[in-house]
Amino acid sequence: MTRSRTPVVAGWFTGEGDGFRLLGTRCSACASVFFPREDAFCRNPGCPGGELCEVPLSRRGRVWSYTDGRYRPPSPYVTDPELPWVPYALIAVELAAERLVVLGQAVPGVSVADLAVGMEVEVVPGVLNEDAETTWTTWHWRPTGVGA
Amino acid sequence: MTGEVAVLGAGMHPWGKWGRSFVEYGAVAARAALADAGVDWRDIDSIVGADTVRGGYPGYVAGATFAKALGWQGARVTSVYAACASGAQAVGAARAQILAGLADVVLVVGADSAPKGFFRPAGGDRADDPDWLRFRILGATNPTYFGLYARRRMAVHGDTPEDFARVKVKNSALGALNPYARYRKRVSAEEVAASAVVADPLRLLDICATSDGGAALVLASIEFARRHGVAEPVRIRAVSTVTPRYPATVLDLPDIATDSAVAVAPPDETFRASIARAAYEEAGVGPEDLSLAEVYDLSTALELQWYEDLGLCGEGEAAKLLRDGVTALGGRIPVNVSGGLASFGEAVPAQAIAQVCELVRQLRGEATDRQVEGARVGISANQGLFGHGSAVIAVR
Numbered sequence: 197m198t199r200s201r202t203p204v205v206a207g208w209f210t211g212e213g214d215g216f217r218l219l220g221t222r223c224s225a226c227a228s229v230f231f232p233r234e235d236a237f238c239r240n241p242g243c244p245g246g247e248l249c250e251v252p253l254s255r256r257g258r259v260w261s262y263t264d265g266r267y268r269p270p271s272p273y274v275t276d277p278e279l280p281w282v283p284y285a286l287i288a289v290e291l292a293a294e295r296l297v298v299l300g301q302a303v304p305g306v307s308v309a310d311l312a313v314g315m316e317v318e319v320v321p322g323v324l325n326e327d328a329e330t331t332w333t334t335w336h337w338r339p340t341g342v343g344a
Numbered sequence: 345m346t347g348e349v350a351v352l353g354a355g356m357h358p359w360g361k362w363g364r365s366f367v368e369y370g371a372v373a374a375r376a377a378l379a380d381a382g383v384d385w386r387d388i389d390s391i392v393g394a395d396t397v398r399g400g401y402p403g404y405v406a407g408a409t410f411a412k413a414l415g416w417q418g419a420r421v422t423s424v425y426a427a428c429a430s431g432a433q434a435v436g437a438a439r440a441q442i443l444a445g446l447a448d449v450v451l452v453v454g455a456d457s458a459p460k461g462f463f464r465p466a467g468g469d470r471a472d473d474p475d476w477l478r479f480r481i482l483g484a485t486n487p488t489y490f491g492l493y494a495r496r497r498m499a500v501h502g503d504t505p506e507d508f509a510r511v512k513v514k515n516s517a518l519g520a521l522n523p524y525a526r527y528r529k530r531v532s533a534e535e536v537a538a539s540a541v542v543a544d545p546l547r548l549l550d551i552c553a554t555s556d557g558g559a560a561l562v563l564a565s566i567e568f569a570r571r572h573g574v575a576e577p578v579r580i581r582a583v584s585t586v587t588p589r590y591p592a593t594v595l596d597l598p599d600i601a602t603d604s605a606v607a608v609a610p611p612d613e614t615f616r617a618s619i620a621r622a623a624y625e626e627a628g629v630g631p632e633d634l635s636l637a638e639v640y641d642l643s644t645a646l647e648l649q650w651y652e653d654l655g656l657c658g659e660g661e662a663a664k665l666l667r668d669g670v671t672a673l674g675g676r677i678p679v680n681v682s683g684g685l686a687s688f689g690e691a692v693p694a695q696a697i698a699q700v701c702e703l704v705r706q707l708r709g710e711a712t713d714r715q716v717e718g719a720r721v722g723i724s725a726n727q728g729l730f731g732h733g734s735a736v737i738a739v740r
């Protein structure tokens with residue numbers, strides 16, 4: 197049986213390969229950008245309130261900071277307790293055009309030893325976990341110096 | 345100036361992992377505070393409880409739960425929740441009632457029974473809750489954020505893991521002197537360096553544990569204190585409970601992203617700095633007036649960040665301040681002479697109240713071998729999840 201590929205959160209990202217993008221929203225009145233997306237109200241306190249339209253975020257940004265998780269996180273993070281825990285890196289990335297910082301997991305195989313503050317990274321599609329019916333997809337950050 | 349309230353009593357249940365109900369810790373702390381104040385519980389006009397969030401209803405709705413445990417006597421009741429800032433909000437609520445003339449003497453109580461391991465969100469699928477999503481999508485625990493801040497300081501300010509360890513060495517030496525602290529053993533820099541990495545670059549001994557504990561205060565109007573025979577009480581002069589300003593540009597627990605600064609320029613100061621500034625403005629004092637500070641050292645690196653946010657030094661100068669011994673007992677501005685969260689572990693709704701208990705002891709000159717000589721002005725500061733500022737300034 198093939199698993200269906202389902203985003204872990206609906207509407208936060210779209211596309212495949214080089215076309216993969218995080219999705220935010222932009223206020224038509226004040227041009228503020230929101231990620232995670234705001235669909236009901238603009239959160240700029242000086243804004244009269246505009247229409248919030250979906251907008252893809254920049255594909256590339258620079259590392260604001262990074263860390264990793266050496267211990268298994270608690271649920272609702274999904275892991276197999278039968279398997280040994282493999283740490284992964286987490287990267288906070290500054291997007292210059294949107295002037296915001298987005299946190300995400302690094303692609304598998306990239307550890308904190310491979311990272312530096314200021315390094316360029318790009319967003320790529322990734323897999324968070326799989327269960328019997330579903331492959332849950334997410335976004336990952338990958339240093340642009342690393343091949344696919 | 346808003347006006348001052350008197351601190352008549354302070355009491356605590358020792359921090360630890362006792363495995364009993366938070367109600368018991370709160371009741372023990374409350375009785376200790378009442379005894380310290382020399383006030384009968386039946387004469388308390390109002391009780392304010394800081395909520396824990398475990399066990400079904402938030403803290404079994406803390407204010408009334410503590411009132412019942414102490415014996416129903418009809419007092420006005422208030423319960424507040426503001427994550428780590430709950431205790432300061434409880435102090436703020438009590439102060440407002442006193443200054444508004446709604447109550448003369450108020451009991452403030454916070455207590456917690458800590459869960460095992462990482463803090464985690466409540467159960468269920470909640471895709472609209474950022475605290476649930478950061479665990480589900482990223483596996484981002486609280487130490488994840490502490491690790492990000494620490495690495496950022498290393499990159500921007502040149503802090504080192506040795507600087508972070510020095511915070512633990514300082515705080516553990518002070519905690520060893522505090523009978524209410526959970527960890528009462530001095531820790532060496534070598535022991536910090538030998539402990540396991542939890543969230544790079546931070547190690548187990550850089551990160552505070554979660555603890556059981558309880559803390560309470562008896563607050564009163566200045567007139568009540570005088571009638572009660574206390575002419576020169578410790579007074580609370582400021583309670584800062586501010587929220588951030590848009591756009592918040594420091595990635596904050598439990599968020600997955602910051603606000604965007606593309607349409608609105610970010611404020612001149614960070615949220616944490618604004619928490620302290622609001623307290624200073626309300627109290628009419630500045631960082632140069634402080635005798636001591638109790639700050640929320642969820643991690644060693646975060647204590648250094650608070651030095652800068654409180655204005656004890658310029659941006660990027662915190663590690664030097666620590667290395668020069670300025671924040672040690674006997675230094676110009678001792679920080680966390682209680683031993684800090686490094687020695688206590690965090691008992692969320694009790695912690696901000698415990699910070700004030702330490703200020704009270706110090707300002708009364710009752711802190712024995714960890715006494716700050718001639719303490720006159722103290723500040724406590726912390727930041728609660730979801731945008732809750734918290735700082736209290738007490739004077740003598």
Ligand SMILES: [Zn+2]
Nearest residue numbers: 223226238243
């Ligand atoms: Zn807007």
